[in-house]
Each structure stands twice: as C-alpha cells, then as structure tokens.
Amino acid sequence: MTTPWAQRYALRTHSMSSSAIRELLKLTQQPDIISFAGGLPAPELFPIEEMKTACDVVLSEMGARALQYSTTEGYAPLREMLARHMARYGIKVDVDNIVITSGSQQALDLIGKLLINSGDRILTENPSYLGAIQAFTAYQAQYVTVPIDDDGLQVAQLEAALRTGPKFMYILPNFQNPTGVTLSLTRRYDLIALAEEYGIPIVEDDPYGQLRFEGEHLKPLVTLDAEYEGCEGNGSYTGNVIYTSTFSKTLAPGLRLGWIVAPKDVVSKLVQMKQGTDLHTSSFDQMVAYEVARGGFLDKHVRDIREVYRRRRDLMLQTMEETFPAEVRWTRPQGGLFLWVTTPESINTTELLKEAIQQKVAFVPGHSFHPTGGGHNTLRLNFSNASEDMIVDGIRRMSVALKQQLAPQSLVFPVH
Amino acid sequence: MTTPWAQRYALRTHSMSSSAIRELLKLTQQPDIISFAGGLPAPELFPIEEMKTACDVVLSEMGARALQYSTTEGYAPLREMLARHMARYGIKVDVDNIVITSGSQQALDLIGKLLINSGDRILTENPSYLGAIQAFTAYQAQYVTVPIDDDGLQVAQLEAALRTGPKFMYILPNFQNPTGVTLSLTRRYDLIALAEEYGIPIVEDDPYGQLRFEGEHLKPLVTLDAEYEGCEGNGSYTGNVIYTSTFSKTLAPGLRLGWIVAPKDVVSKLVQMKQGTDLHTSSFDQMVAYEVARGGFLDKHVRDIREVYRRRRDLMLQTMEETFPAEVRWTRPQGGLFLWVTTPESINTTELLKEAIQQKVAFVPGHSFHPTGGGHNTLRLNFSNASEDMIVDGIRRMSVALKQQLAPQSLVFPVH
Numbered sequence: 001m002t003t004p005w006a007q008r009y010a011l012r013t014h015s016m017s018s019s020a021i022r023e024l025l026k027l028t029q030q031p032d033i034i035s036f037a038g039g040l041p042a043p044e045l046f047p048i049e050e051m052k053t054a055c056d057v058v059l060s061e062m063g064a065r066a067l068q069y070s071t072t073e074g075y076a077p078l079r080e081m082l083a084r085h086m087a088r089y090g091i092k093v094d095v096d097n098i099v100i101t102s103g104s105q106q107a108l109d110l111i112g113k114l115l116i117n118s119g120d121r122i123l124t125e126n127p128s129y130l131g132a133i134q135a136f137t138a139y140q141a142q143y144v145t146v147p148i149d150d151d152g153l154q155v156a157q158l159e160a161a162l163r164t165g166p167k168f169m170y171i172l173p174n175f176q177n178p179t180g181v182t183l184s185l186t187r188r189y190d191l192i193a194l195a196e197e198y199g200i201p202i203v204e205d206d207p208y209g210q211l212r213f214e215g216e217h218l219k220p221l222v223t224l225d226a227e228y229e230g231c232e233g234n235g236s237y238t239g240n241v242i243y244t245s246t247f248s249k250t251l252a253p254g255l256r257l258g259w260i261v262a263p264k265d266v267v268s269k270l271v272q273m274k275q276g277t278d279l280h281t282s283s284f285d286q287m288v289a290y291e292v293a294r295g296g297f298l299d300k301h302v303r304d305i306r307e308v309y310r311r312r313r314d315l316m317l318q319t320m321e322e323t324f325p326a327e328v329r330w331t332r333p334q335g336g337l338f339l340w341v342t343t344p345e346s347i348n349t350t351e352l353l354k355e356a357i358q359q360k361v362a363f364v365p366g367h368s369f370h371p372t373g374g375g376h377n378t379l380r381l382n383f384s385n386a387s388e389d390m391i392v393d394g395i396r397r398m399s400v401a402l403k404q405q406l407a408p409q410s411l412v413f414p415v416h
Numbered sequence: 417m418t419t420p421w422a423q424r425y426a427l428r429t430h431s432m433s434s435s436a437i438r439e440l441l442k443l444t445q446q447p448d449i450i451s452f453a454g455g456l457p458a459p460e461l462f463p464i465e466e467m468k469t470a471c472d473v474v475l476s477e478m479g480a481r482a483l484q485y486s487t488t489e490g491y492a493p494l495r496e497m498l499a500r501h502m503a504r505y506g507i508k509v510d511v512d513n514i515v516i517t518s519g520s521q522q523a524l525d526l527i528g529k530l531l532i533n534s535g536d537r538i539l540t541e542n543p544s545y546l547g548a549i550q551a552f553t554a555y556q557a558q559y560v561t562v563p564i565d566d567d568g569l570q571v572a573q574l575e576a577a578l579r580t581g582p583k584f585m586y587i588l589p590n591f592q593n594p595t596g597v598t599l600s601l602t603r604r605y606d607l608i609a610l611a612e613e614y615g616i617p618i619v620e621d622d623p624y625g626q627l628r629f630e631g632e633h634l635k636p637l638v639t640l641d642a643e644y645e646g647c648e649g650n651g652s653y654t655g656n657v658i659y660t661s662t663f664s665k666t667l668a669p670g671l672r673l674g675w676i677v678a679p680k681d682v683v684s685k686l687v688q689m690k691q692g693t694d695l696h697t698s699s700f701d702q703m704v705a706y707e708v709a710r711g712g713f714l715d716k717h718v719r720d721i722r723e724v725y726r727r728r729r730d731l732m733l734q735t736m737e738e739t740f741p742a743e744v745r746w747t748r749p750q751g752g753l754f755l756w757v758t759t760p761e762s763i764n765t766t767e768l769l770k771e772a773i774q775q776k777v778a779f780v781p782g783h784s785f786h787p788t789g790g791g792h793n794t795l796r797l798n799f800s801n802a803s804e805d806m807i808v809d810g811i812r813r814m815s816v817a818l819k820q821q822l823a824p825q826s827l828v829f830p831v832h
Contacts, residue, residue, distance in 0.1 A: 252483035
C-alpha cells in the first residue's frame with residue numbers, strides 16, 4: 001500500500017540501492033540454512049560473563065552518569081583507552097583526534113554527511129563494502145572505481161581515476177570486505193604519495209586490522225600519512241586521512257560502538273554533525289564496553305578471536321580445495337572475516353544463490369559490491385560465524401550447487 | 417589549527433548553527449552552578465536497580481542475541497510493547513508502523529534525510545526545538561515560522577505560511593520545547609484540516625506527552641489525522657502525520673532509544689535510510705529497555721516521574737512569583753520539563769546569561785530557538801533536573817541577575 005508520502009521522498013531515494021544485505025540477512029535466520037552470507041562475528045566468543053560484571057560495576061558505581069545525556073564526542077576514558085590501544089598498532093594520536101560513533105557504519109554516514117554534495121564522485125576499490133556504498137549513496141554520491149588484485153587496490157591504475165576529481169578515496173586496506181585481500185606496504189606508500197600529489201583525501205576503513213592470523217601487521221594509511229606529512233608522534237595529526245574502526249568485530253556488534261580518528265578540525269565538524277544526528281552514542285554501552293575492554297582484556301580477547309577465526313579460515317580453504325570444481329578460484333586472506341570466490345563467466349552468482357538455497361547454504365552474490373556494475377560471477381563467503389562442522393557441510397553444499405550450475409545446461413534444460 | 421580539510425566541507429556546514437546547547441551543557445558541568453539550562457531528566461529517578469536485573473536477565477537468557485547484529489526496524493517485542501503502550505494514549509497502530517531509533521534526535525535526522533532537499537522550506541512553531549533545527553539544517557533546510565501563544569501554534573496565522581509551500585510542518589503539541597505550552601484540542605482539529613487542505617504533512621514530535629501533571633490528555637495529531645482520514649483503529653495507518661517519541665524522558669536518555677510511527681511505506685523508506693546510517697540501534701539497549709519497561713513498570717514509573725516533576729514545576733513557579741520583577745512574564749506548563757520566560761525588551765538574555773553565570777545559575781537564552789531570528793528577550797528554564805532546594809536557590813539567583821539587568825544602567829555604568 002502506498003500513501004501520499006511516496007511523491008514527497010521520491011527525489012531523496014531515487015538512487016538508493018536495493019537492500020541486498022538486509023534481504024539476505026533474513027535468509028540467514030532460517031534455521032536449516034548454513035549461512036556464509038552475513039558479516040557476523042562468532043557469538044560463542046562474545047564476552048557475556050565480562051559484560052555482566054561490567055554492567056553491574058557501571059550501574060552500581062556510575063549509574064546516574066551512564067543513564068544520563070552525555071557529550072557528543074564520547075566517554076573520555078573510552079577515547080583515552082582507544083588512543084593507547086591504537087598506538088600499539090602504530091596510530092599515535094591525541095584523545096581530541098577521536099570521536100565515538102554508533103558503529104563504524106555511523107562513521108561512514110557522518111563522513112558522507114560532512115563531505116558529500118549531490119553528484120560528488122567517490123573513489124572506491126572495485127568491489128567495495130556495500131554498507132559504505134549505501135551510506136554515501138544516501139547523499140547522492142557517484143562512484144569511480146579502481147580494480148583490486150591479491151595485493152589490494154591496483155595503485156598503478158589509480159591516477160586515471162584521481163584525474164576525474166573524486167571528493168575522497170574510500171579504502172579498506174586490511175582483509176578487505178568483500179574480498180579479504182590486503183593492500184601491500186609498497187602500494188600503501190604509493191597511495192599516500194598520490195593522495196598528496198592530487199590533493200585527494202583518504203577515508204581508511206579498518207574494521208578487521210586487529211584480526212590478522214599470520215604475517216606482519218602493516219602500518220595503517222593514517223600512520224604512513226602522518227610520517228609523510230611529518231606530523232607523526234606529536235599528537236597533532238593534521239594529515240590527509242580519516243581513519244575509522246569498530247568494536248563490532250572485537251567485542252560485540254550489538255553494542256554499536258565504533259570510532260573515527262581525524263585531524264582536530266575535522267573531528268570538531270564531525271561532532272557538530274553527530275550532535276544533530278543522535279546527540280551521542282549510548283553512554284551506557286560506552287561505559288560498559290570500557291569496563292569490559294580495559295586492563296588488557298581486549299588484547300587477550302582479540303588473540304582468542306584470531307585463533308578461532310584462523311582455524312575456520314583454514315578449514316574453509318581446505319574444504320574448498322577438496323570439493324570445489326577446478327574452474328573456480330578464490331582469495332586466501334591473512335585475516336578478517338571474508339574470502340572471495342570467482343566462478344567461470346558462465347555462472348551468474350545470483351542464479352547460483354537460488355541453487356545454493358535449495359542445497360541449504362547461503363552466501364552474498366558479488367554483484368552488489370560493485371558500485372559501477374559487474375562482478376556477476378563473484379561471491380563473498382564469511383568464515384567467522386559458522387562452526388567448524390557447519391563450514392565443512394556448508395562448503396560441500398556450495399560445491400554441489402557450483403557443480404549443478406557448471407553442468408552442461410543442455411542436459412538439464414533441453415534447448416527448444 | 418586548520419588542515420586542508422576545511423575547504424572540502426565548507427559547503428556542507430555553511431549554514432549549521434553554532435552549537436548553543438552543546439556549549440551550554442559544558443557550563444552545567446561546573447559543580448557550583450545551578451543549571452536550568454539542559455533538558456536533563458532527574459537522575460535520581462533512573463531505574464538503576466531494575467536496569468541491573470534486566471541486564472542480568474538479557475545477558476543470561478539472550479546474551480548472544482543481545483550482542484549480535486540485529487534487524488534495522490528494532491527488537492520486535494519492544495515494538496509490540498510500544499504498540500500496546502501508545503494505544504493507551506490513543507495511538508492505535510501495528511508493529512509494522514513502528515521503527516526504533518537511536519533517540520528521537522535520530523528520528524528527526526532520518527526524517528530530514530528522507531524528506532529534505534537543499535533549500536526546502538520547513539514550517540515550525542516560533543520558537544521551536546533547537547535539536548530539530550540542527551537536524552534539518554544539516555540537509556540545508558530553510559524555515560518558515562508561525563508564532564505560538566498559550567494555546568500553542570496560532571493556527572489562525574497558519575495559512576499564509578502554508579501558501580509558501582513548506583515540505584512539512586514540524587509541531588510539538590504537548591508541553592512544547594522550549595515554551596512548555598500545549599496545542600489546544602480545537603486548534604489540533606483545525607491544524608489537521610489545514611494540513612489536508614494544503615496537502616502538507618506533519619511531523620509530530622512528542623517526547624513529553626506522557627508527562628502531564630494536570631488536565632486531560634489531548635489526542636495526538638496522528639490520532640486525529642487517522643480519524644479524519646477514516647483509517648483509525650484498523651492498524652493500517654495511511655495518513656498525513658509522522659509521529660515520534662522517546663524513552664529519554666521516561667526511562668533514561670543515556671540509552672538513546674526513541675521511535676517513529678508512520679504509514680508503512682514511510683517506515684520502509686526510513687528503515688532503508690537507517691540501515692545506511694547505523695545498521696540498527698544497540699540491540700543490547702533495546703532488549704534491556706524492554707525488560708525494564710514490560711509488565712507495567714513503565715506506566716508506574718511514569719506516574720512517579722510526573723509527581724516529582726509536578727512538585728518541581730510548582731516550586732519553580734511559586735518562587736518566580738515571589739522573587740521575579742513584575743515586568744517579567746512566564747508560561748505555566750501543564751506537563752513536561754520546561755517553562756519559558758519573557759523579559760522586558762530592554763534585556764538581551766544572552767547578556768543576562770553572563771550576569772546569571774556570575775550569580776552561579778544558568779539557563780538557555782531564547783534566541784537560538786527562533787529559526788528565523790528574534791526572541792532576544794526570552795529564555796528557557798528546565799525544572800526537571802534540579803532538586804527542590806536548588807530550584808529555590810537558583811530562581812532567587814535568577815531574580816538577582818534580572819534585577820541587575822533591569823536596574824537603570826546609568827547608575828551602574830556612568831555614561832561617558
């Protein structure tokens with residue numbers, strides 16, 4: 001049923017993409033389907049007992065403060081802890097460079113709200129994170145894309161895209177969503193130099209950087225930029241990068257807690273935007289998360305998550321090796337939550353999904369992750385959420401679906 | 417210090433108002449100042465023990481669900497409870513007419529994001545809620561205003577404003593922020609008829625409607641509109657009003673929980689907007705709020721809040737009668753959190769605030785609540801947050817400041 005409202009918002013939603021992730025999340029709720037579709041963390045690792053203790057401490061000792069209105073920037077002890085925590089990953093900034101957001105999805109929305117005017121071009125990797133595309137498209141963004149390979153963004157192809165004058169580049173350097181690939185250190189240096197040369201800023205989205213299973217941590221773009229600009233380590237970052245991360249993959253997504261690191265003048269504008277958007281993020285959740293995370297628990301917990309996800313990734317890769325048709329290729333991520341599958345061109349993965357659902361397994365077709373179209377023979381698999389048994393069963397079901405689709409069609413549907 | 421970013425967001429923030437509420441909230445944190453500035457509920461009424469129990473129940477029985485990603489619409493049992501709860505205030509809608517938001521501030525942001533295009537005119541009461549003006553201005557709204565009196569919006573003056581073609585009307589019918597006045601039932605009927613005649617929808621903001629201390633509950637605009645449109649009571653509201661309310665004034669603002677009631681096609685678009693904005697509101701906070709509120713606690717708790725706030729209002733009004741200069745006038749709200757003071761034209765209340773801070777008392781100057789300017793001799797007082805002793809002391813300090821400002825200036829500062 002439509003109401004007289006439809007005509008009133010026609011303009012504002014004309015370019016919103018169909019809500020692919022959301023419709024697929026509904027599928028994952030069917031109990032007999034093994035879903036590799038969502039980007040869900042493993043719920044059995046949620047720190048439930050620590051949350052109980054933290055809620056009790058926060059409510060007993062600071063209850064009135066936790067339940068009252070608070071400042072838009074976020075809970076100061078949490079921001080101070082984040083400054084210390086990020087320093088261990090090479091990001092050395094002041095507490096004034098940090099604003100707490102309602103998940104990193106809100107970080108992307110606030111960045112879009114601050115920077116994007118109707119028709120502005122945003123440069124993204126191809127494919128890129130669907131939630132970012134949704135966030136930016138709400139502000140009527142257009143897209144220019146640069147392909148990726150096993151070393152991430154193909155920086156050699158960047159200049160042509162930069163010459164189109166994008167408002168900013170949106171980059172996921174670590175275990176990228178959806179492909180799982182990581183931007184090499186050489187390319188990071190090249191990217192920072194080109195950003196400076198063309199005067200195009202970078203939005204660095206890093207939800208998974210702490211979840212590296214093997215190999216060496218690579219310096220974040222915000223750190224390399226601070227070194228390049230000569231403003232590192234002095235707590236007054238004034239560079240070219242807005243960095244965002246989240247507690248969703250290390251504590252719990254249900255709390256909706258993320259953060260932005262940016263130059264102080266940008267933080268001040270983002271805070272002004274956030275005030276009009278939701279006043280502030282739940283003070284209770286911020287204080288509880290601080291109580292859970294502090295005193296070394298977060299680092300220990302992240303190590304536990306890495307170990308479980310590494311085993312799941314290994315098992316998924318091994319089962320794919322054993323069962324997938326030879327024509328199918330896939331990435332081998334060094335961390336994160338996802339890997340990326342490329343099928344022969346003859347397969348359309350949206351059609352494959354229908355077959356997969358028959359086999360009681362689900363994934364996300366790759367097409368939606370391509371802001372400028374394409375990717376019909378690609379798909380994303382999540383390895384963090386399913387148990388080891390389900391990973392083996394689910395991948396076997398996937399391989400049945402793949403073989404069905406690769407079987408000569410004339411045998412199944414006679415041409416007529 | 418500014419960075420190269422400044423030029424990049426120049427356009428997006430050129431019309432953002434200065435952050436008056438935020439700067440003033442900082443003042444309220446000075447411990448020796450009695451603040452009537454914020455819109456803060458009484459923290460001593462927060463249901464801290466009930467929250468503790470609820471956190472324990474939620475984490476013990478549904479921990480993995482509370483900490484995981486969830487659906488954008490919100491926690492179904494909470495939405496069902498809201499449908500039942502609102503029915504007792506005359507709003508009879510389906511659960512599908514309801515979306516949970518991160519406070520009603522986010523409701524205003526999502527409505528702005530859905531409906532406002534750059535340069536669109538929004539019709540507001542004059543004065544109106546500063547947070548709404550901030551939310552809408554972020555989407556480059558312009559304003560057309562209609563004055564209010566003790567019966568709320570002067571509907572007799574509405575038609576001229578409607579002829580300018582506003583995108584929607586933003587109305588606070590109950591114990592309006594900032595003035596505390598309530599729209600009379602006669603005017604509500606007239607407003608609904610004019611909205612229909614001119615085809616201009618209404619955004620009804622009702623954070624305080626449950627906090628009526630005396631007199632009869634008046635039907636909300638969404639209810640009158642459903643009656644007018646003949647779609648009431650059948651659970652398929654298709655009318656002309658988007659209604660929003662919040663748990664901030666009845667449970668706790670720190671949880672950032674509000675909701676929107678709208679026709680189902682509008683809800684579906686708002687959900688799409690919200691997904692790109694923050695995926696969903698904290699599942700943990702939603703489930704905890706449901707556990708606290710259910711089983712009749714919310715109704716009982718609201719009765720307790722009404723009783724405390726009524727006493728505080730009475731004491732504030734009585735102390736004002738006893739101490740304020742005769743030239744000063746004020747409203748006598750039947751509920752809510754605020755009252756509104758009009759001083760003689762000779763006083764500029766921003767100047768008065770400086771004097772008041774000397775006297776260790778704070779309020780919000782009325783100017784910022786006027787989207788199209790004016791109101792230099794008005795101010796807002798909050799009576800919900802301060803204890804009874806503080807109300808008496810603070811109002812006495814206010815009267816000292818007022819008398820200072822009203823004293824013949826030549827005696828204080830010789831003309832030279």
